[in-house]
Amino acid sequence: MGDLRAALASHGITLPSLRPDLPTFAGTYEPPAGLIALGNCNAATARKLAAALRGSGRILLDLDLPATLGAVPDLRRTLRRCLGEPSADVQLCVTELVGNVIRHVGEGTPVRVRVARVEGGRVRVEVADPDARALPVLLHATGDDEAGRGLALLDAMALRWGVEQGVAGKAVWCELAEAK
Known part of the structure; x- marks a missing residue:
């Protein structure tokens, strides 16, 4: 034991x-x-236990914060320090996912941002929020559209991405080949 x-x-x-x-x-x-x-x-302990038992890898960042435009630059700096490298792809994915929470759930919504190194050297980015109903939709924006490119960008950069729904919210995640 x-x-x-x-x-x-x-x-x-x-x-x-x-x-x-x-x-x-x-x-x-x-x-x-x-x-x-x-x-x-x-619930927090249960999530950590489940991640540990399924071998989620080494957690590099696990942070709870309000999703605000002002928090994004600090979050990007924190990511650079945690990853120990510029990690522009990881920073961009986190920025897009937090930005989606701000736009579609509301500014100030509490989010959990988690970044972990997982099997095969991949980096998993996860942004969780308390609204299980506001699901992300991959749009195909035209040249004149002013919005709708965030998930398309994430889809192009990530090896895979998805949404995990729960009773207390959802987590949108993506996996990148490596931190760049």
Whole structure:
């Protein structure tokens, strides 16, 4: 059990007690051998645990912030420091995804920005927000359109991208071949 705790701690995960709550069970419940009760984990811990168990890679940035135009330059600088290289592609993808939240969900919306190195040297960018209904749509903008190019740009740069929906919101993600 100590090895599990240590492995999860390396991903920033602390678990609640893994022992059954004896007053609750009062001898009427005998858990199966090896049962780990994780029902007391909050959503953030559950997300981190799921990412760690599926081998999501090394998290380079995990940041909660309000999606505002003023936050974008600081976010780009933070990305450069975290990646240790210019990483223009990663910065552009994060900027586009945060910009979409500002335009389609609303300025000041709380977002989580996560950047991780995953298998094969790829970089995964994920921007999560609390509105599960405002889904991204890939548009084909014409030369005269003033908007609608963000996801087309992301689609052209990324190896793949998608949306993970949950009851408390959504996460739009993309994976890049490497940080450039």
